[in-house]
Amino acid sequence: MKKIFFIAITLFAFSQAFSQELKMSAELKPRFEARHGFGTLASPEDDPALFVSQRTRLRFDFATEKYQFLVDVQNVGVWGDVSTLSKSDKNGTSFHQAWGMYHFSPKFAMKLGRQEISYDDQRILGAVDWAQQARSHDALLFKIKPGEKSQLDLGFALNANGETNFGEDYLVNQYKSLQYAWFHTNFSGNLGLSLLFLNNGMPYDKTENNNTKQKTTYSQTIGGRVTYKKDRLSLDGATYFQGGSTPNAAKDMTVDLSAYYLSANANFKLTDIFNLGAGFELLSGNDQDGDADKNNAFNPFYGTNHKFNGWMDYFYVGNHANNVGLFDVYVPFGVTKDKVGLKLIPHFFSANGTILKPGFEKADSYLGTEIDFQFSYKLVKDVMIIAGYSQMFATESMEIIKGGSKDEVNNWGWIMVTFKPTFFKKKFDEPKG
Structure with a gap:
């Protein structure tokens, strides 16, 4: 906490002399959950899991005409994960975001540091805000505006593990x-188009002549992805293809x-x-009786996957990779x-690929x-x-691909x-002289 206080004082003092705008805000998000079959089917011997997790953030935004600077300090934990007499938290305090962006011109900027990367509906690249820790990347971005209605980002x-020789x-x-x-x-005003190219490099161990190298x-x-909005109707559709290779x-x-x-x-x-809607997602998968030397399973990689395919996180939330794929039809109200x-x-x-029973029958x-089901109520602003x-x-x-028992009451409740709050947001004039 001393470090956080020092950051706040330093940024405030700096703003008095040089900044045009300074904002200090925070977030506190405690969440109680009761899980029994969340993420995978429960077994008869499994008891429900009960816990309270919490996210605490303190955020500083600083901006001038030529550059922006943001620090987002975060602590994430579970109530009781350390003793009431503990001198430190289990997970400690970290920087969820810490980036700077310099505007070379109104149409060209450079942004670098730890940052959330989120686009469109967050299917491939998203902030994963539901997870208490969320997701951020250490990255360099170039942001280009080819026209008033267009944006191009290069990331x-x-x-690396750390500094090495x-x-x-x-x-x-x-x-x-x-x-x-x-x-x-x-x-x-009604029609939008987004295009994405993502080159994802994964490490793997290769053994040649009894020598293993990464x-x-x-x-x-x-x-x-295409979007269309007019009056009370909104439509969207997306298609992605994946090629190259992945580690086995x-x-x-x-x-x-x-x-x-x-x-x-x-x-x-x-x-x-x-509001009433309808939609579907189709993600290709592998057949359980298919060729093990090929991978036909689509991976949404770094998207906000909790947002899709059910909130119980049975699919693509740290799981279901290289599995039988998915066909999901939903009707939101x-x-x-x-x-x-x-x-x-x-x-x-439904599965997109073939599932085999223990006797190799399909x-x-x-x-x-x-x-x-979700209920929300805004107490105040x-x-x-x-x-x-x-x-x-x-x-x-589902039992075949997940384990557990379909006959158990597989449910999840949370509140x-x-x-x-925004503690202050103030604009300052540039010093004269």
């Missing part, structure tokens, strides 16, 4: 290097990657209060009235149905209470309070 990341294996379970290009344009293999994600499970060789993704959504505001919000979303899940592709309940009605095929 680059190179990861010679090359060493990268031991963190994530990409070694990453490059991407994202372009967005609005053709009119190498990097690259996969490419290419695709785009043993990480001593690579396999060719050939995968695809399709989605389409329609939402209609029936009245000022009621929402109500918003003054300070109250309600959401109800049923999901109907199983039904239908995996189950999940019902998600900066304080909101949100609660939810979800239940999974699984099938035998969360968020505080997002």
Whole structure:
């Protein structure tokens, strides 16, 4: 806390002399959860998990005409994960974001440091704000405005364990290097188009002549997303293709990657209060009786995957990679009235690839149905209470790929309070003389 206080005093003093704007804000997000079948099916001997997690953030935004600077200090933990007499937190305090952006001109800027990278609906690149720790990248971005209605971002990341004199294996379970290009344009007030190219470099161990060395293999994600809005109707659709290669499970060789993704959504505001939608996602997968030397499973990589395919996180939230894929059909329904919000979303899940029973007989592709419900209420401007309940009605095929029991009551309930105060936001004149 002494470091946080020192940062605040330093930035405030600096702002008095040089800045044009300084903002200091915070976030507190405690969340109680009751889990029994969250992420995977429960077994008869499993008891429900009960806990309270909490995110605490303190954020400083500083801006002048030529550059911006942001520091986002974060602590994440679970109530009781250390003794009441402990001198320090289990996870300590970290920087969720710490970046600077310099504007060479109104149409060209450079942004570098630890930062959230989020685009479009966050399917491939997102901030994962639901997770208490969220996601941020150490990266360099070039931000270009080709026109008034267009934006081009070029991103680059190179990861290492630390400072070394010679090359060493990268031991963190994530990409070694990453490059991407994202372009967005609005053709009119109603129609928008985004295009993405992502080159993802993953480390793997290669053994040759009894000598093992780490190498990097690259996969490419290419695709785009279209949006359309008019009056009470909004439509969107996306398609992505993946190629290149990925490490196999043993990480001593690579396999060719050939995968695809399709989605389409329609939402209609029936009245000022009621909203109804329908949509689907199709992510290619591997057949359980298929060729092990090929990978046909689409990976959404660094997206906000909790937002998609049911809130119980059965798919693509640290799981389901290189599995049988997914076909998800959903019909969201929402109500918003003054300070109250309600959401109800049923999901109907099927596998895209072949599932085999223990006797190598093909199983039904239908995996189950999940019902998600959420209630929100804004207490005041900066304080909101949100609660939810979800239940999974699984099938035998879900048991095959997930384990556990479909006959157990697989559900999840939670309640969360968020505080997002802004302590001060003030503009200062540049000093004269």
